[in-house]
Amino acid sequence: MEQAARRSTIADVARAAGVSKAAVSFAFNTPERLSAETVSRIREIATTLEYRPDPVARMLAQRRTWTIGILTPQGLDVIFTNPYFGEFTAGVATAAEAAGLAIQFISPLHGSLTRAVDRASVDGIITVGLGADHPEVGQIRRSGLPFVVVDSTGLPDEPAIEVDDEGGARLAAEHLVGLGHRDFLVIGIEPPSATSGLEPAGVTARRLRGYDAGVAAAGLHLTEDDMVVGPASMEGGTDAFRRAWAAGARPTAVLVMSDAMAIGAMHAARDLGLRVPEDVSIIGYDDVDVAQFTDPPLTTVHQPIRQKGEEAVRLLLAGGRHRDEGSLEQQLLETRLVVRGTTARAPRGRGEVVDDGR
Amino acid sequence: MEQAARRSTIADVARAAGVSKAAVSFAFNTPERLSAETVSRIREIATTLEYRPDPVARMLAQRRTWTIGILTPQGLDVIFTNPYFGEFTAGVATAAEAAGLAIQFISPLHGSLTRAVDRASVDGIITVGLGADHPEVGQIRRSGLPFVVVDSTGLPDEPAIEVDDEGGARLAAEHLVGLGHRDFLVIGIEPPSATSGLEPAGVTARRLRGYDAGVAAAGLHLTEDDMVVGPASMEGGTDAFRRAWAAGARPTAVLVMSDAMAIGAMHAARDLGLRVPEDVSIIGYDDVDVAQFTDPPLTTVHQPIRQKGEEAVRLLLAGGRHRDEGSLEQQLLETRLVVRGTTARAPRGRGEVVDDGR
DNA sequence: TTGTAAGCGTTATCAG
DNA sequence: CTGATAACGCTTACAA
Numbered sequence: 001m002e003q004a005a006r007r008s009t010i011a012d013v014a015r016a017a018g019v020s021k022a023a024v025s026f027a028f029n030t031p032e033r034l035s036a037e038t039v040s041r042i043r044e045i046a047t048t049l050e051y052r053p054d055p056v057a058r059m060l061a062q063r064r065t066w067t068i069g070i071l072t073p074q075g076l077d078v079i080f081t082n083p084y085f086g087e088f089t090a091g092v093a094t095a096a097e098a099a100g101l102a103i104q105f106i107s108p109l110h111g112s113l114t115r116a117v118d119r120a121s122v123d124g125i126i127t128v129g130l131g132a133d134h135p136e137v138g139q140i141r142r143s144g145l146p147f148v149v150v151d152s153t154g155l156p157d158e159p160a161i162e163v164d165d166e167g168g169a170r171l172a173a174e175h176l177v178g179l180g181h182r183d184f185l186v187i188g189i190e191p192p193s194a195t196s197g198l199e200p201a202g203v204t205a206r207r208l209r210g211y212d213a214g215v216a217a218a219g220l221h222l223t224e225d226d227m228v229v230g231p232a233s234m235e236g237g238t239d240a241f242r243r244a245w246a247a248g249a250r251p252t253a254v255l256v257m258s259d260a261m262a263i264g265a266m267h268a269a270r271d272l273g274l275r276v277p278e279d280v281s282i283i284g285y286d287d288v289d290v291a292q293f294t295d296p297p298l299t300t301v302h303q304p305i306r307q308k309g310e311e312a313v314r315l316l317l318a319g320g321r322h323r324d325e326g327s328l329e330q331q332l333l334e335t336r337l338v339v340r341g342t343t344a345r346a347p348r349g350r351g352e353v354v355d356d357g358r
Numbered sequence: 359m360e361q362a363a364r365r366s367t368i369a370d371v372a373r374a375a376g377v378s379k380a381a382v383s384f385a386f387n388t389p390e391r392l393s394a395e396t397v398s399r400i401r402e403i404a405t406t407l408e409y410r411p412d413p414v415a416r417m418l419a420q421r422r423t424w425t426i427g428i429l430t431p432q433g434l435d436v437i438f439t440n441p442y443f444g445e446f447t448a449g450v451a452t453a454a455e456a457a458g459l460a461i462q463f464i465s466p467l468h469g470s471l472t473r474a475v476d477r478a479s480v481d482g483i484i485t486v487g488l489g490a491d492h493p494e495v496g497q498i499r500r501s502g503l504p505f506v507v508v509d510s511t512g513l514p515d516e517p518a519i520e521v522d523d524e525g526g527a528r529l530a531a532e533h534l535v536g537l538g539h540r541d542f543l544v545i546g547i548e549p550p551s552a553t554s555g556l557e558p559a560g561v562t563a564r565r566l567r568g569y570d571a572g573v574a575a576a577g578l579h580l581t582e583d584d585m586v587v588g589p590a591s592m593e594g595g596t597d598a599f600r601r602a603w604a605a606g607a608r609p610t611a612v613l614v615m616s617d618a619m620a621i622g623a624m625h626a627a628r629d630l631g632l633r634v635p636e637d638v639s640i641i642g643y644d645d646v647d648v649a650q651f652t653d654p655p656l657t658t659v660h661q662p663i664r665q666k667g668e669e670a671v672r673l674l675l676a677g678g679r680h681r682d683e684g685s686l687e688q689q690l691l692e693t694r695l696v697v698r699g700t701t702a703r704a705p706r707g708r709g710e711v712v713d714d715g716r
Numbered sequence: 717t718t719g720t721a722a723g724c725g726t727t728a729t730c731a732g
Numbered sequence: 733c734t735g736a737t738a739a740c741g742c743t744t745a746c747a748a
Contacts, residue, residue: 007501007502050500054479055477055478056414056423056479057418059479060414060415065414076448076451076455076461079448080443080445080447081441081445086438086440087438087439089434090435093437094434094435102477102478103434104462105451105460105461109455109458118410119460120413120460121412121417143410234648234650234651263651266651266653267651267653270653289592290621290648292592293596293621293622293625294653295624
């Protein structure tokens, strides 16, 4: 994978056509500046010579890469494997392609996000799930690159795309309370690395707050003690549910902060002989594609994942500002509860104890 | 997203340090060529000035982008959303990161793969699912870029990573035959675009051949007439099953060429009142992560998806040749049947008719 | 050990 | 309407 074959350059074409390099450039980029005749002659020769402008040289000269970066604290292996990220990225890709932009993934390189940011050649960055406490936001800010944050928290000065995490979580909890549930387990998302500290990342904290607000109607209170966390994958959900069960938790309802984890939790519950939703109700978060196809279909909190990606690109292109007013744009998209088949009335003969058996 | 703030360049650092640009370059890339003292002085100043080498300029000078391209005929939205691609990409990413390489996705730009290839700035390309009939392989070959093909067919002169598609399919069909099934439906993968012609793409054809070989033991014969195709997604599977059912197909067993489609097909079957596996057995292909988590867990043909990605990178880096002999390397990885919960003995009172009711 | 200067392949500026 | 010429920011022979 060392050196490619010698390709013809703009100079070759110019020489062969008996014109300057600039003329060749014009023939492709601003043909109206040249006589139609010259243009067609140059193009013909270019075709013969199989001339193809070098994208890198073009980037250097234009000082523009025509690429936007997607920055996440998680490794590439989880990004590509996680349906939430997949759908988000699909949204970004759709909007980027429409704008003629390529995508570059920026994620910890040999464990260092900072280094990865330095090596990325992009015109702008979309961060996803990056907390205010991450040093990278300062780094990007200093680098002068435009950026917009998605799923962040505590960054009041940056253009942002968020969803109403708390409201959605609250809806989920209220739904369960309405079905008579009183014994809850919360399965949360573990921060990707130790760098973000031990306290729940922004999204996790917001959703937990929402769950708590939802159960308040029943006079209950949910804290981190009622929560078990793990990586946002199906395995992570299975594992988290098992750990909670082993620790004595006997919930009639499980509030899960990610659909992938919810699917894993369902699996674990069945393995333990529990029926869903008869013995235990499970409710996810995100409403990824697969949520419609589980058996039974997953009750979950919908958020407009692809739209978030598309809006992030639009906002980046708009310089992070509102069209007219020119003021900082921070968008809050809606979440809503989607009741499907994994939630049902609480089983009889339970309903007093709130905590998970600690 | 227009212009970034003026960043300090190598010249700034050189000036401030009272050395040449070359010295600054050395200080970062080959510090052993400079006195330790000079190196530390230069680095200090570089830090102060927040100097960060421009990746694009570096690429141009080195004539190396440190990036490999993943080329697929499907759009980015399906790539990021399809679990098979996700896991494959995760494999590529893992190996690429270890080698210090970034990844760029090359997929139809405004509908044109050719254009996308021209615009990509990469040192090498991994194609996935690209048939021999695609004009892009000629294009890449002419461009002089090293490349390796994955999931291709009919490209005897290119380095390749393949799996035993036919063998795996055969195992699947034999399993079903052994369970007494005689009425089959095949759900195949539709080629991504019209460019590849109407005949089933390479992988689809190979798997169909395998299925046919598998049912031969029961004296049966499977052709394209027993197959319905659709896009490789859950929706695609649901839709395909429904279409077949509407056309009169009443299979006791369904051979599906992709797990995603198999999940969709299960969903459709249940919607029609069929129990899986009591009324109808379903068997997928790929063994993606989620296959373990469906209910019941999906019987499927396993292929080493992530490994394919990793091997592709290794092979690309090796120049497509065997280590020692230097001869063209074409690797064939194994597939194997994983029996889980979606297959069972054929229901009674059926078993004569082979076709799907056309 | 360090500096000079010639690329790398474009685009952009500015005369002609 | 054309076409030199100078950037663009870095790497890397080659000199000193």
